[in-house]
Amino acid sequence: MTSVAQILKSKPNQSVYTVTASECVYDAIKLMAEKHIGALVVTDGDSIAGIITERDYARKVVLKDRSSKVTPVRDIMTRAVRFVRPDQSSEECMALMTEYRMRHLPVLDHERLVGMISIGDLVKNIIEEQEFTIQQLEHYITGERA
Numbered sequence: 001m002t003s004v005a006q007i008l009k010s011k012p013n014q015s016v017y018t019v020t021a022s023e024c025v026y027d028a029i030k031l032m033a034e035k036h037i038g039a040l041v042v043t044d045g046d047s048i049a050g051i052i053t054e055r056d057y058a059r060k061v062v063l064k065d066r067s068s069k070v071t072p073v074r075d076i077m078t079r080a081v082r083f084v085r086p087d088q089s090s091e092e093c094m095a096l097m098t099e100y101r102m103r104h105l106p107v108l109d110h111e112r113l114v115g116m117i118s119i120g121d122l123v124k125n126i127i128e129e130q131e132f133t134i135q136q137l138e139h140y141i142t143g144e145r146a
Helices: 004-010 025-035 054-062 090-100 119-142
Strands: 018-020 039-044 047-053 104-109 112-118
Touching: 004 090, 004 112, 004 119, 018 025, 025 039, 025 054, 039 112, 047 054, 047 104, 090 104, 090 119, 112 119
Parallel strands: 018 039
Antiparallel strands: 039 047, 104 112
16 A cells, blocks of 8 residues: 655646735635646744635635635635545545545645645555556466566
8 A cells, every 4th residue: 555655746837836814815716827737835933724625615705706806715725624634545545535526735744844746646656556456467377477
């Protein structure tokens, strides 16, 4: 079973992008678009204040006909942030994401933000594990050594 730390190491870009609660939603969405990501951690100094996602934007700005250029992130962010630790398994992440219907999990190590895991990261990992298992079974069936 793969750990969150292993998944983070396999990511080509391990940067975690953040915004502050006082920034406008437009700037947050612009940053997500530039970095090709779907969520940002909202910080207050060294603390995590929340998370803002594309889903938050769609439901709390677009559908409510608000202006993203004047609406602060604090007005639409999700305040109750679920997170994982580097030693947790990909299975635990998938269970959390499924249960709470979310697509992004910040990774905290001793209260410090060290990464972000997305549903895409987990699916990629599952596919890689399945491909490896299939390859090993094929070698076993044909009697070849890997």
